[in-house]
Amino acid sequence: MLKTRIITALALLAVLLPVLYFNNYTAFAVVASLFFGAAIWECFRLFNPETGKAPLIAVFWTAAFVYAFFISPSPNPVFWFAISVLVWALRFAPSLKLGLPPLNSSANTFLSLIYAISVVGCFAAIVEMYRLSPLYLLSVMAIVWAADIFAYFSGKAFGKRKLAPSISPGKSWEGAIGGCIAVLVLATLSIVLGGDSVDSPLAGTFAAQVQASLGWAALYVVLILIVAASVVGDLFESQLKRRAGMKDSSNLLPGHGGVLDRVDALVPVLPLAALIGSRL
Numbered sequence: 001m002l003k004t005r006i007i008t009a010l011a012l013l014a015v016l017l018p019v020l021y022f023n024n025y026t027a028f029a030v031v032a033s034l035f036f037g038a039a040i041w042e043c044f045r046l047f048n049p050e051t052g053k054a055p056l057i058a059v060f061w062t063a064a065f066v067y068a069f070f071i072s073p074s075p076n077p078v079f080w081f082a083i084s085v086l087v088w089a090l091r092f093a094p095s096l097k098l099g100l101p102p103l104n105s106s107a108n109t110f111l112s113l114i115y116a117i118s119v120v121g122c123f124a125a126i127v128e129m130y131r132l133s134p135l136y137l138l139s140v141m142a143i144v145w146a147a148d149i150f151a152y153f154s155g156k157a158f159g160k161r162k163l164a165p166s167i168s169p170g171k172s173w174e175g176a177i178g179g180c181i182a183v184l185v186l187a188t189l190s191i192v193l194g195g196d197s198v199d200s201p202l203a204g205t206f207a208a209q210v211q212a213s214l215g216w217a218a219l220y221v222v223l224i225l226i227v228a229a230s231v232v233g234d235l236f237e238s239q240l241k242r243r244a245g246m247k248d249s250s251n252l253l254p255g256h257g258g259v260l261d262r263v264d265a266l267v268p269v270l271p272l273a274a275l276i277g278s279r280l
Contacts, residue, residue: 005255012253020134028130029070036123037062038259042249043119046240046260047112049103065120069127077124078278084121084271087114092268093232096164100243122267125274132277139205140273143223144230144265146186147179151231154178163231168238171231180227187223206273213280222276229272230265237264 019027041058048054069077091114101107129137155175163171187207194200202208211219237260241249248257249264256262 008253008255020138023134029066032123032126032130033062033066033070035259035263036065036119038250038252039119039123039263040116042252042258042260043116044112046237046244046246046249047103047108047115049244049246061116061120065123069124077128078275080117080121080124081128081271081275081278084118084125084268085275087118088229088232088268088272092118092236096167096232096235096239100239103243118267118271121271122263125270128274129270129277133204135201135204136206136209136277139207140226140270141266143183143187143206143226143273144269147183147227147230148234148265149179150182151175151179154182164235164238167235167242171235176227176231180224183223183227184220187219206277209280210276226269226273229268233265233268237261237267 015031018024019031037058040061041054044051044054044057091111101111126137129140151171152175155170155172155178158174158178159172161173162169163173163176190202190205191208191211194202200208203212207219207223210222214222237249241247249260250258252258253262260267
């Protein structure tokens with residue numbers, strides 16, 4: 001399993017890093033559209049595990065996504081950012097406490113459409129932040145990755161109180177808090193050690209731009225919100241998989257599961273970060 005995970009990770013890096021490094025927009029559009037299609041397909045499988053229509057639905061949504069964000073001359077991504085933030089705050093986050101509707105119900109069908117819209121918001125944010133700069137996009141993703149990595153180690157070392165035992169028994173409050181503290185420290189160091197200079201490569205990161213525009217206190221509030229959103233995104237997908245009786249959202253990425261398994265924490269985070277960035 002470890003060997004498979006490593007091979008898949010290296011293959012993904014071999015595709016993604018050149019796209020980001022060479023700033024090739026056409027290649028980026030192709031890769032982003034493929035990942036979007038896979039994520040939408042997995043989304044409808046999680047909500048309707050017995051349906052055979054997920055591939056056709058994914059093709060339709062992907063075609064609409066490509067037209068709206070790569071062909072249409074005047075996309076309005078801020079709308080998608082705002083609607084995504086609202087549905088996560090008002091519907092998905094509360095479901096961690098209130099639960100999900102039964103499969104094969106009209107409420108479940110409606111919820112699947114809302115979640116698909118949030119996936120659109122996530123990839124719209126990817127497109128918009130990539131247009132600003134690949135570094136800007138990667139810096140937001142790095143916040144989520146750092147929070148997840150340090151939450152794992154903090155949870156292993158100090159975890160006692162379960163965060164959501166009925167959804168993901170391995171997660172703890174201590175782990176989540178440890179991941180958040182690590183993000184605050186790393187962001188502070190990145191700015192103090194180089195991000196506060198206009199000529200520094202780190203000046204183009206999300207954290208540096210938020211701090212430069214809004215100050216330190218606002219930066220810390222924003223980072224805490226982002227870490228909290230990443231935890232909610234991770235738990236919500238775990239809740240979907242548990243209800244559907246699936247271990248992974250798919251087997252598209254051997255050793256890693258599916259695309260949603262890799263981006264679940266990013267689905268609520270990226271629209272939130274893009275919405276905040278649009279106001280700087």
